[in-house]
Amino acid sequence: MENNINYNIIILGGGQVAAHAATTIRQEDESSSLAIITNENYLPYERPPLSKSFLLNKVKESDFLFYNEDHYKKLNIDILKNEEVINIDFEKKLLESKNKKITYTKLLIATGCKNRTLDLENVNSDDVYYLRDINESIQIKNKLDLAKNILIIGGGFIGLEIASSANQLGKNVDVIELADSLMGRIVPKEIATIVKNKHQKNGVNVHLNTEIISITKIDDGYEINLSDNSVVKCDMIIVGIGAMPSVDIFKDSPLKIDNGILTDQNNKTSIENVFAAGDVANFFHPLYEENIRLESWKHAQNHGVAAGKNITGIKTEYKEIPWMWSDQYDLNLQLTGRCDQYDSFIKRGKDENEGIIYFFIKNNKIVGACGLGIGGKIGKDIRLAGMLSERKVEIEEDFLSDPSSKLNKLLKK
Amino acid sequence: MNSENKQWIEVGTTDQIDMEDLIRFDHEGKTYAIYHIEDGFYATDGICTHEAVHLEEGIVMDDEIECPMHQGIFNIKTGKAMGPPVCIDLKTYQVKVEENKIYIEI
Numbered sequence: 001m002e003n004n005i006n007y008n009i010i011i012l013g014g015g016q017v018a019a020h021a022a023t024t025i026r027q028e029d030e031s032s033s034l035a036i037i038t039n040e041n042y043l044p045y046e047r048p049p050l051s052k053s054f055l056l057n058k059v060k061e062s063d064f065l066f067y068n069e070d071h072y073k074k075l076n077i078d079i080l081k082n083e084e085v086i087n088i089d090f091e092k093k094l095l096e097s098k099n100k101k102i103t104y105t106k107l108l109i110a111t112g113c114k115n116r117t118l119d120l121e122n123v124n125s126d127d128v129y130y131l132r133d134i135n136e137s138i139q140i141k142n143k144l145d146l147a148k149n150i151l152i153i154g155g156g157f158i159g160l161e162i163a164s165s166a167n168q169l170g171k172n173v174d175v176i177e178l179a180d181s182l183m184g185r186i187v188p189k190e191i192a193t194i195v196k197n198k199h200q201k202n203g204v205n206v207h208l209n210t211e212i213i214s215i216t217k218i219d220d221g222y223e224i225n226l227s228d229n230s231v232v233k234c235d236m237i238i239v240g241i242g243a244m245p246s247v248d249i250f251k252d253s254p255l256k257i258d259n260g261i262l263t264d265q266n267n268k269t270s271i272e273n274v275f276a277a278g279d280v281a282n283f284f285h286p287l288y289e290e291n292i293r294l295e296s297w298k299h300a301q302n303h304g305v306a307a308g309k310n311i312t313g314i315k316t317e318y319k320e321i322p323w324m325w326s327d328q329y330d331l332n333l334q335l336t337g338r339c340d341q342y343d344s345f346i347k348r349g350k351d352e353n354e355g356i357i358y359f360f361i362k363n364n365k366i367v368g369a370c371g372l373g374i375g376g377k378i379g380k381d382i383r384l385a386g387m388l389s390e391r392k393v394e395i396e397e398d399f400l401s402d403p404s405s406k407l408n409k410l411l412k413k
Numbered sequence: 414m415n416s417e418n419k420q421w422i423e424v425g426t427t428d429q430i431d432m433e434d435l436i437r438f439d440h441e442g443k444t445y446a447i448y449h450i451e452d453g454f455y456a457t458d459g460i461c462t463h464e465a466v467h468l469e470e471g472i473v474m475d476d477e478i479e480c481p482m483h484q485g486i487f488n489i490k491t492g493k494a495m496g497p498p499v500c501i502d503l504k505t506y507q508v509k510v511e512e513n514k515i516y517i518e519i
């Protein structure tokens with residue numbers, strides 16, 4: 001392939017947004033030249049299995065591609081793999097990788113997130129694992145085959161999902177978390193406690209309010225002193241302490257960035273003909289009347305579709321209700337709407353068997369909800385809570401708190 | 414199973430399923446989902462092809478069923494998986510209604 005290439009439309013980043021945006025662009029525009037540029041060696045794939053079914057060997061790589069090679073060929077979408085864009089010149093509309101210069105007319109930035117990293121004293125960096133892409137998941141899988149004792153730093157969704165998978169593979173697992181509750185501030189403590197109890201019942205040691213005091217290298221791994229006075233031996237360390245938008249290459253550019261790339265409700269950035277979507281975008285949400293940034297599967301899909309339309313000139317306002325899930329063991333946790341800005345909450349259901357939901361209420365309306373249940377127990381009510389928040393339906397506490405009342409009745413009001 | 418071995422099994426009555434809703438029907442170790450939508454009654458396998466969750470807890474919108482676990486969507490009439498995360502179609506079954514009784518052919 002030539003080293004100087006031009007495309008009408010380029011999608012920078014080859015993840016979930018890219019798959020959906022490219023496909024959408026082709027539904028509206030058959031003739032513009034279109035390419036996805038990715039630093040990965042894979043076609044766009046789903047990330048949720050990386051910490052769950054893929055680690056558990058229940059699925060293989062080809063099972064969770066969004067689309068196969070034929071799809072992109074048929075739609076005349078070029079995918080430039082293993083091309084890390086290292087420089088961008090918005091004035092010249094030019095992207096540079098090590099060996100290529102690529103110009104564009106319109107650009108969609110979909111570079112996603114990168115993991116926060118941790119400097120651990122006395123630890124060889126090869127012994128520390130992070131999880132964001134397939135290669136890292138394969139590395140974790142290979143190491144898990146050999147390792148017996150796993151230390152996971154960070155009790156967020158991804159750390160806990162890996163803990164659940166490693167536990168199911170028969171490993172001894174310790175999870176340490178700085179805060180006094182798992183999964184951050186937005187998951188209600190009662191729900192976080194049920195999840196913690198599940199991990200502990202299965203044999204995972206969960207250390208809350210805990211940090212690392214010191215690490216000593218021993219023969220076959222590390223001995224770690226924790227602030228809760230316990231000493232943990234491990235032969236593998238996995239760090240899951242959150243992620244941040246992948247925006248390094250835009251640092252010295254005029255692109256406006258504040259906790260991700262700032263966009264309006266139409267995926268537009270501060271630069272003409274440059275759009276952004278997915279994990280990397282801090283977008284204006286018309287319903288909430290402020291900018292928010294989400295790291296979620298459903299959002300990446302829908303924001304990608306909206307971006308595809310907006311790029312082709314079909315003005316599409318993006319105002320989907322946020323929704324995400326986490327699966328650990330047989331538990332399914334879901335969050336919808338806004339779970340950080342409410343006056344009060346109403347609880348429905350008592351435990352994971354019945355399904356337990358916290359509805360977050362502001363001005364007598366649902367603004368968000370968090371639920372936990374076995375299998376699909378809480379999915380329907382969480383979905384309906386999202387719809388009720390969108391339509392700003394007034395609610396009654398007695399009705400909402402009664403697990404036998406059907407929430408869809410409120411929609412028909 | 415060839416069609417001669419198929420039989421009509423009664424799964425319930427029409428008043429048991431609200432409009433835009435579904436019920437679960439278990440028979441000989443298998444689970445089926447029976448739907449009531451604008452165009453009538455339909456039946457599919459009752460378990461999501463993604464991760465074996467009961468569709469009974471899912472949500473019916475027009476002629477689609479959305480899985481409660483990861484919001485995978487299937488067409489109720491054809492069983493077609495409408496996109497990721499679901500990629501394997503649901504099996505569908507013939508349905509007939511006689512005197513308020515619903516039967517599916519399995």
Ligand SMILES: Cc1cc2nc3c(=O)[nH]c(=O)nc-3n(C[C@H](O)[C@H](O)[C@H](O)COP(=O)(O)OP(=O)(O)OC[C@H]3O[C@@H](n4cnc5c(N)ncnc54)[C@H](O)[C@@H]3O)c2cc1C
Nearest residue numbers: 013015016017039047048085111112278279295296297300
């Ligand atoms: C392990 C894991 C588990 C998850 N589980 C869930 C879950 O259970 N539920 C849920 O709702 N969400 C989950 N998510 C979140 C979800 O997968 C993401 O929100 C989604 O993938 C975001 O899509 P995106 O296209 O914005 O970014 P990504 O899918 O991350 O794609 C970004 C792509 O851009 C590439 N890239 C970045 N910089 C450059 C560059 N300079 N040059 C070239 N290429 C570049 C990256 O390598 C990557 O391929 C999970 C995420 C992870 C990592």
Ligand code: FES
Nearest residue numbers: 461463464480485
């Ligand atoms: S289990 Fe149905 S969509 Fe995943």
